[in-house]
Amino acid sequence: MSSLTLSDMAQTFALRRQNVALKTEMQTQQAEMVTGQAADPGRALRGDHAAVAALDAALTRNRAFADATGLAGALAAGMQTALGAIDAGVKGLGGLMSDRTALANDTAVSSTAASATAAFRATVAALNTQVAGQSLFAGTRPDGPALPQPDALLEAMETAIAGADGPAGIEAALDRWFADPAGFGALYSGGGPRAPLPLGAGEGVEIGLTAADPALTDTLKALGMAAMVDRGAAGGAQDRADLMVRAGAALLRADEGRTAAAARLGVAEERIGTLALRHDAERTALMTARADMLAVDPFEAATRLEATRTQIETLYAVTARLSKLSLADYL
Template identity: 30%
Template sequence: MFQIGTGDHAQSLMLRRTGSSLRQTVSRLTAELASGQNSDKPRALGGNLLELANVEHGLALSAQHATSARLAVTFLEAQQNVADQIGQITERVSLDLRTSAQASGKLAMADAGERAKAGFEDAIGLLGTKIAGRHVFSGVAGDQRPFATPDDILGAVAASVPPNASPTDIKDHVTAWFAEGGPFESVAYTGADAAANATALGDGHSVRFDVTGADKGIRDSLAGLALGALAHTLEPGLDLSDMRNLLSAGANSLSASADQRIAMQARIGAQEARAADGLARAEARAASLQIIRTELLEADPYETATALESATQRLDALYLVTARLSRLSLTEYLR
C-alpha cells in the first residue's frame, strides 16, 4: 500500500485546510440561498455597518415599546374588567335591596343586607387583581394589596356608627367614612396615594395609570355596598321602618355610584386606547425596519446560486485530487 511520506505531510494539511474552507463556503452559501440573506454582514455592506446598526437599534427599541404597550393594554384591560364586574355587583345588589325593602319582616331585610355584605367581599376580592405580579389598583405600590380584609373594613365602619343613629345618620356616617380624608384612607385602602409610573411608548407618547383603589368611582361603589351590609350588622338595633329606610338608602347610594364609576372607566378607556395605538405604532415601525434590514442584507439569488455551484465543483475536484494523491483505489491497496 502507498504510504504518505514526511515530505507529503504539508501537502496533506493544505488539502485538509482547503477542504474545510470549501465545505464552510458551501454551507454558508446554501444557508444564504435558503434564507435570501447574506450571513457575512460586513461583506454584504462593503464594511459600512452604520446604517445596519441604526436599523437594528430601531428594531430593539420598537420591540421594547411593543412589549411595554402590550403590558399596559393588559393592565388597563384588567382594571376595566374589574370595574365592569363591580358595576354588575352594584346593579344586582341595588335591585335586591330595593326589592327587599318592601318585605314585611326584618329577617328578609337582614338577609338582603347579608347579600350586600357578600357583594362587598366580592368587590374587594376583585380589586386585589394582579397582573405580572403587581396589584392593578395599588398605584405605585404594586407589591402591596390595595385593601384590608372585607371583615376589617366593615367592622371598622360598623364600630364607628354613632349610638341610636337614624338611617339618615347611618347614611351620612358611611358617606363621610368613605370620603376623601376619611377613615377609608387609613383603614380600608392600603395601596399608595400616587398612581403607578407612566409607561413610555416611543415618539414622545406615553400611557398613564391614574386609577387606584382610592378613586371616587370605587369609593362610591364600596360605600353603597357597605351601607347595604349594615342592614345585616345593625339589624338588632333597628326597627322595621329603619331597616326599610336603610335598605332604600343603600339601593339609592348604589344607583348613584354608577356615574362616578362610569367616569372612571372612561378615563381607563382613554389610556387603554393610547396603549393600543402605541402598540400599533411600534409594530408598524418594526415591520418597516425589518423590511429595510432585509433589503440591506439581501443576497442575490442568482449570484449566490452561481457561487454555490462553483464552490461545490471546486470541492468535488478537491476530493478527486485528494483521492488520486493518496492512491485510494482497490488496485493500489491490493499491491
C-alpha cells in the same frame, strides 16, 4: 538550483486543510442561498455598520414600546374585567335596596342586607385583582393588594358609626370615614394614581384608576352601609329599612361613577390597541429594511456556490491522483 518540496504527511495535511476550508465556505454559501441574507454582514456592508446599527437600535426601542403596550393592554383589560364583575355583583341591588315595597318586613330587609354584604366582599376581591403580578387598583404601589380583607373594612366601619344617631347619622359618619385619610385612607394600602404609561415616542396612556377613587369608594360605602344593617346597626325595624333605602340610593348614584370610569378605561384600551398596531407595522418595516441591507444577490450567490463546488471536485481529483503515486511508477 534547489527547490522546496512537501513531505507526504505535510501534503496530506495541506489537502485536508483546503478541503475543510472549501466545505466551510460551501456551507456558508448554501445558507446564504436559503436565507437570502449575507452570512458575513461586515463584508456585505463593506465595513459600514452605521445604518444597520441604527435599525437595530430602532428595533430595540420598538420591542420595548411593544412590550410596554402589551402590559398596558393587559392591565387595562384586567381593570375593565374587574369593573364588569362589580357591576354584575350589584346589578339590580340598588333598586331592590331603595324599594320600600320590597323591604316591607324585617325578613326582607335582612335578606337584602345579606346580599349587600356578599356584594361588598366580591367588590373588595375585584379591587384586589392582580394581573402580571401587579395589583390593578393599587396605583403606584402595585406589589401588594389595594385593600385589606373585607372583614377588616367592615369592622372599621362599625367602629366609625359607633354612637351615630339613626340612619342619617350612620350615613354621615360613613361619609366622614371614607373621606378621612386616617379612616379609609389608613386602610387603603395602595399609592396614588399611576402616571401615564409611555407607550411610544411622545405617546402615553393613562390608566390611573385606584381603589381610593370616589368612583369606587362610593360603591364600597353604599354596600358597606347596607352591610351595617346585616351586622346589627340601626336596631329598630323602621331604622333598618330606612338605612337600607339610603344605602340603595347611594348605590344607584355610585353606578354613574363606575360607568364613567369604565368609559375612560375604554378610551385608554382603544388607544392602546391603536399603538399596538402601529408598533407591529413599524417593526415589520424596520425588519424589512434590515433584511434588504443584508440581502444577497441570488445569481451572484449561485455563481459563488458553483465555483466552490468545482474547486472541491478539483481538489478531490488531485487528491486521488496523488494517492496513486508510487516509486515503481516514478522509475
